[in-house]
Amino acid sequence: MKKTIQFQECSATDESRLMALQTVLEKTKKPFKSGDSIGIKLHWGEIGNKNYLSPVYAREIVKWLQAGGTKPFIVDTTVLYSGGRRDGRESLNTAAKHGFTEEYLGCEVIIGDGLDGKNIIDLPAGFKHFPTVQTGKVVQDADGFVIFSHFKGHMEAAFGGSIKNMSMGFASRAQKQRMHADAKPKLIQAKCIKCGECADVCPTGAATITENNFPVYDLLKCIGCAQCIALCPETALKIRWDTDIKVFQEKLVETAAAVWRVIQDKTVVINAVIEIVAECDCLPGKHQKIAEDKGFISAYHPVLADAEAIKLIGGAPFDQAHQHIPWQRQFEYAKEIGFCM
Ligand code: SF4
Ligand code: SF4
Numbered sequence: 001m002k003k004t005i006q007f008q009e010c011s012a013t014d015e016s017r018l019m020a021l022q023t024v025l026e027k028t029k030k031p032f033k034s035g036d037s038i039g040i041k042l043h044w045g046e047i048g049n050k051n052y053l054s055p056v057y058a059r060e061i062v063k064w065l066q067a068g069g070t071k072p073f074i075v076d077t078t079v080l081y082s083g084g085r086r087d088g089r090e091s092l093n094t095a096a097k098h099g100f101t102e103e104y105l106g107c108e109v110i111i112g113d114g115l116d117g118k119n120i121i122d123l124p125a126g127f128k129h130f131p132t133v134q135t136g137k138v139v140q141d142a143d144g145f146v147i148f149s150h151f152k153g154h155m156e157a158a159f160g161g162s163i164k165n166m167s168m169g170f171a172s173r174a175q176k177q178r179m180h181a182d183a184k185p186k187l188i189q190a191k192c193i194k195c196g197e198c199a200d201v202c203p204t205g206a207a208t209i210t211e212n213n214f215p216v217y218d219l220l221k222c223i224g225c226a227q228c229i230a231l232c233p234e235t236a237l238k239i240r241w242d243t244d245i246k247v248f249q250e251k252l253v254e255t256a257a258a259v260w261r262v263i264q265d266k267t268v269v270i271n272a273v274i275e276i277v278a279e280c281d282c283l284p285g286k287h288q289k290i291a292e293d294k295g296f297i298s299a300y301h302p303v304l305a306d307a308e309a310i311k312l313i314g315g316a317p318f319d320q321a322h323q324h325i326p327w328q329r330q331f332e333y334a335k336e337i338g339f340c341m
Pocket of ligand 2: 185198221225
């Protein structure tokens with residue numbers, strides 16, 4: 001069962017997408033027992049984001065789990081950003097605005113690291129960047145998981161799928177900061193139109209506008225979240241990598257690998273390879289589409305599910321959308337640390 005992959009293609013209509021997910025679920029065996037409490041780990045979208053996965057898919061997974069006698073719940077964690085998910089209450093409000101309500105979904109919606117972000121645990125890791133990783137305690141508490149991920153581009157990792165959802169998605173806020181700490185902005189002044197957008201989105205006040213209306217960045221205050229870089233309308237900001245460009249991906253993979261050790265025997269991984277845009281659902285706005293819809297994948301390993309998605313899409317859209325970010329590093333490093341099938 002471990003190497004089994006299910007795939008169903010779809011076109012870019014709501015009906016075709018839902019039917020593809022239903023078909024994949026019908027073919028996917030559940031590694032759960034009746035009565036188990038199963039977390040559906042997903043991303044309900046930052047406030048203002050227009051590309052997040054509709055709750056209609058989460059509801060379908062809820063029905064699939066309930067039909068097997070398990071007790072599903074929807075889960076995400078608090079984030080570093082100043083948008084609509086920084087603490088648990090804000091994040092639940094955002095979830096509700098995007099349609100992820102208990103009434104609609106038919107199950108509880110919770111914050112995996114607690115409403116105050118403090119319900120966390122340290123997991124042993126033993127890797128070169130992280131001896132331990134810190135995540136929401138839900139990783140340990142749930143009887144099982146469905147890791148349900150939107151496969152699309154990402155400003156620091158080139159693509160984001162199951163690996164990223166399990167890693168950044170379960171990480172405590174401190175662990176998120178440890179992963180993000182290496183990518184900070186560098187201004188190309190000739191391209192800057194002095195719009196001030198970077199200062200508006202900066203969650204720490206590191207980006208400010210000077211008297212001549214050009215922005216400056218206080219690198220001591222900067223947490224490396226890359227929101228300014230991704231949202232600059234003129235691509236006037238480049239990543240000033242404090243360390244090797246590959247380190248962010250390695251940190252992402254280490255965190256996912258540590259989580260996987262805890263949940264590997266009780267988890268199904270589903271990638272929605274639809275609405276494939278250049279940027280992450282963490283960013284507000286409607287992002288540029290970089291590939292046509294492919295369909296839904298289910299698997300029992302996140303690296304396998306992400307590799308299958310890349311096989312379907314090809315690497316070129318990610319190379320073009322995020323030039324100079326070697327997305328292959330997620331797979332290479334997963335292999336190097338034994339986080340693969
Ligand atoms: S968002 Fe970009 S163009 Fe606007 S002020 Fe910042 S760097 Fe300049
Ligand atoms: S990366 Fe940009 S938005 Fe994020 S903290 Fe640093 S200056 Fe602010």
